[in-house]
Each structure stands twice: as C-alpha cells, then as structure tokens.
Amino acid sequence: MKITTLLMVLTLWLPGAFASNGPAVARVNDEEISALRFERYFAEYLEDQGRALGSIRNPKAYKQLRQKALDALIDRELLWQESQKRGVVISDADVSNQVEQMRTAMGGAEKFARRLEDAGFDEAGFAEYTRRELAAQQMFAELTKVAEPDEQAVRAFFDEHRSEMSQPETVQARHILVKVAQGADAATEEAARLRLVEMQGKIAQGADFASVARTGSEDASASEGGELGYFSRGRMYPAFEAAAFALKSGELSEPVRTPLGWHLIYLQNHLEAVDVSEAQGLEMVRAYLARQRQVQVRQQVLAQLRADNRIQRIDGD
CATH class of the missing domain: 1.10.4030.10 (Porin chaperone SurA, peptide-binding domain)
Structure with missing residues (x-):
C-alpha cells in the first residue's frame, strides 16, 4: 500500500x-x-x-x-x-x-x-x-x-506453445510517405523528396511526428499518425526495412526511397530476437501455470x- x-x-x-x-x-x-x-x-x-x-x-x-x-x-x-x-x-x-x-x-x-x-x-x-x-x-x-504445477502438465503446455515463446527481431515504427509514381521525371522526384525534407526539418525542430504525419503523409496510415505497429524482417520493401532496423528507438531516418515514393521513418521501439531455451521455457510455463x-x-x-x-x-x- x-x-x-x-x-x-x-x-x-x-x-x-x-x-x-x-x-x-x-x-x-x-x-x-x-x-x-x-x-x-x-x-x-x-x-x-x-x-x-x-x-x-x-x-x-x-x-x-x-x-x-x-x-x-x-x-x-x-x-x-x-x-x-x-x-x-x-x-x-x-x-x-x-x-x-x-x-x-x-x-x-x-x-x-x-x-x-x-x-x-x-x-x-x-x-x-x-x-x-x-x-x-x-x-x-x-x-x-x-x-507446484504437475511436471507432466508443464511439459504438455510447453510442447504445445513452444513456437509462441520464441520471437523474431521486431521494430515498431511510424512513417510519412510522399508518393512518387514509378518512372516519374527528375523534377517530380526531387520535388517529392524536398517536401519530405521539409517535414523532416519540422520534426527535428520539435514538431510531433504523428501530427506531421496526419497532415503531410499520403499513406493510409496518416490518420493514425503514420503508425505501422510492430513488424519483423521480410514484411516491408528492402530499403524501408534496412533503414528501419538500422535505427535506434527514438531516432528519425533520412529520406528513404521505395517503389511507393519517399518515406521518413520514426522508430518507436526495437525488440531483439528472443530464442527461449527448453529450460527457460519450462520455467516460464511453471511460473505461468502457478500464477493461473x-x-x-x-x-x-x-x-x-x-x-x-x-x-x-x-x-x-
């Protein structure tokens, strides 16, 4: 108390x-x-x-x-x-x-x-x-x-849920997208990039990323402040993925080009891969079943x- x-x-x-x-x-x-x-x-x-x-x-x-x-x-x-x-x-x-x-x-x-x-x-x-x-x-x-939980019950639960205990490396990110059509001319390409650079400057000066995303992003996630949630490798375009996974929590990327256009990425969280050993997994199950x-x-x-x-x-x- x-x-x-x-x-x-x-x-x-x-x-x-x-x-x-x-x-x-x-x-x-x-x-x-x-x-x-x-x-x-x-x-x-x-x-x-x-x-x-x-x-x-x-x-x-x-x-x-x-x-x-x-x-x-x-x-x-x-x-x-x-x-x-x-x-x-x-x-x-x-x-x-x-x-x-x-x-x-x-x-x-x-x-x-x-x-x-x-x-x-x-x-x-x-x-x-x-x-x-x-x-x-x-x-x-x-x-x-x-x-203490019965060891047979612990083993059975572990075997059934083992795959859920190991998690791949994941990141949680927001992004801003300025769309550029494939094959656009150099002037259009540069104009889109400069729009993104302008928003990058506002954020660097203290503007809230989510607020800037709501008004400036052309992605469907704009209404959610550019929120993409958590994702693992293999889910995004290679250039976007490489930039996102290279960031530390709280960092802002440089403009990133993908087939969709120019992106600005803000990393909210970075979770390392978790590979649970059998001993760790069994202990986790014991604790979980005991709590239940x-x-x-x-x-x-x-x-x-x-x-x-x-x-x-x-x-x-």
Missing part, C-alpha cells in the same frame, strides 16, 4: 472505529463498515488503480467502481475476522519492523510522528492497524497456498469466505 494512502486509512481496522460517523454501508457478521471507513477506502482503491475521482464521468462506471471497492473492503474484513478465528498471531517484533519501515519511508521519526498527529492518530493506533493488516495478509497467504492456479484459488477462497459469513450490503450508491 502507498504510504500516503496508508496514513489516510489508518483507522480502517481500529476497534470500534467510526462507530458514530454516519450510517453503515455494510455489515460483516457483527462488525459494521461505516460510511467514513468506506469513503476512505474508496480513495485508496482508486489510487491503487491509478484512477482520479474527477476523471470518472460516467455514473454507471462510478457506481461499478464503488461496488467493487466495497466488495474488496468486505473481503479485507472477512480475512481479518478469519485470522482471529484461527488464532493468527502477529508478533510485536514483526509489527515493530513494519512500523520502522514506514517511519524510514516517511523520512524519519519526526516526520513520521508529525504525519500521524496531523491525521489524528498516535503510534499505538498505527501499530494496531499494522498488526491487523499483517494478520489479514498472513491469513490470505495461508488460505491460498498452491502446490493462484488466481483461481484466491477467487475460490474469497467466495467461500463470503458464503460462510453473514454479509449485508447497505450502500445504496
């Missing part, structure tokens, strides 16, 4: 926190989740997703986000309660270590104490929050342990906790 967000939601786990701060939005067994607790968690939820409240213009999308945040907060409460049922104990040393990490991250004891005071909390309250957060995390980790299984188990565990406990959603947003 981000440090700034953590300070904002310090009271989420405190005993009886926000008991008198407006109506409850949900009830988990005998524990109420107050409106204030939920609003503070909703801010954390949006921050973790990289969303800003002001950027959510669609009422339906806003409501869906609130429901997802409430579900996540309920799951958090369920894990804490389950940790207490199962006797999970977080040692004082673990709490102290975690608090010390936070203190260091915030710039030392003085700044840490000032931030807590500004938020209306003391170190004892923060330590209690930390203990409960660690207990919930430990409970979730214990409930979602998964065995982990996701399934986490969903199952949370679904079971919801089914085994009394949950009442009161939030009407």
Whole structure:
C-alpha cells in the first residue's frame, strides 16, 4: 500500500472505529463498515488503480467502481475476522519492523510522528492497524497456498506453445510517405523528396511526428499518425526495412526511397530476437501455470469466505 494512502486509512481496522460517523454501508457478521471507513477506502482503491475521482464521468462506471471497492473492503474484513478465528498471531517484533519501515519511508521519526498527529492518530493506533493488516495478509497467504504445477502438465503446455515463446527481431515504427509514381521525371522526384525534407526539418525542430504525419503523409496510415505497429524482417520493401532496423528507438531516418515514393521513418521501439531455451521455457510455463492456479484459488477462497459469513450490503450508491 502507498504510504500516503496508508496514513489516510489508518483507522480502517481500529476497534470500534467510526462507530458514530454516519450510517453503515455494510455489515460483516457483527462488525459494521461505516460510511467514513468506506469513503476512505474508496480513495485508496482508486489510487491503487491509478484512477482520479474527477476523471470518472460516467455514473454507471462510478457506481461499478464503488461496488467493487466495497466488495474488496468486505473481503479485507472477512480475512481479518478469519485470522482471529484461527488464532493468527502477529508478533510485536514483526509489527515493530513494519512500523520502522514506514517511519524510514516517511523520512524519519519526526516526520513520521508529525504525519500521524496531523491525521489524528498516535503510534499505538498505527501499530494496531499494522498488526491487523499483517494478520489479514498472513491469513490470505495461508488460505491460498498452491502446490507446484504437475511436471507432466508443464511439459504438455510447453510442447504445445513452444513456437509462441520464441520471437523474431521486431521494430515498431511510424512513417510519412510522399508518393512518387514509378518512372516519374527528375523534377517530380526531387520535388517529392524536398517536401519530405521539409517535414523532416519540422520534426527535428520539435514538431510531433504523428501530427506531421496526419497532415503531410499520403499513406493510409496518416490518420493514425503514420503508425505501422510492430513488424519483423521480410514484411516491408528492402530499403524501408534496412533503414528501419538500422535505427535506434527514438531516432528519425533520412529520406528513404521505395517503389511507393519517399518515406521518413520514426522508430518507436526495437525488440531483439528472443530464442527461449527448453529450460527457460519450462520455467516460464511453471511460473505461468502457478500464477493461473493462484488466481483461481484466491477467487475460490474469497467466495467461500463470503458464503460462510453473514454479509449485508447497505450502500445504496
């Protein structure tokens, strides 16, 4: 959790926190989740997703986000309660270590104490929050342990998908095209090249390549800012390909002549060929299958906790 967000939601786990701060939005067994607790968690939820409240213009999308945040907060409460049922104990040393990490991250004891005071909390309250957060995390980790993937399944998956793991050298590029018909006279040829050189100069002086492409390119990709996406060798005209693969990311080519006319190429990204060995491939598959299984188990565990406990959603947003 981000440090700034953590300070904002310090009271989420405190005993009886926000008991008198407006109506409850949900009830988990005998524990109420107050409106204030939920609003503070909703801010954390949006921050973790990289969303800003002001950027959510669609009422339906806003409501869906609130429901997802409430579900996540309920799951958090369920894990804490389950940790207490199962006797999970977080040692004082673990709490102290975690608090010390936070203190260091915030710039030392003085700044840490000032931030807590500004938020209306003391170190004892923060330590209690930390203990409960660690207990919930430990409970979730214990409930979602998964065995290593079966080696036969790993081998079968690897054999089926091996060709997809090795990738040829590819580049991602944009281009500007000034068309010149085959067999055009020298004057027409030079006029087209000079048009491209003029656009090259604008870009060199800071103009956005995509913007120049939209107004100056005669290729079908002009509306997309000259975007060509990723391509490997053998897909483009030889001269175009040679120029593109010779560039480094962020570089602009000199004018390039192909049967279509004159091109200016901007390289966005250059990916080297990837040749995955059998050992590397098998390890990648193990990690992938383990992640897949982990996701399934986490969903199952949370679904079971919801089914085994009394949950009442009161939030009407």
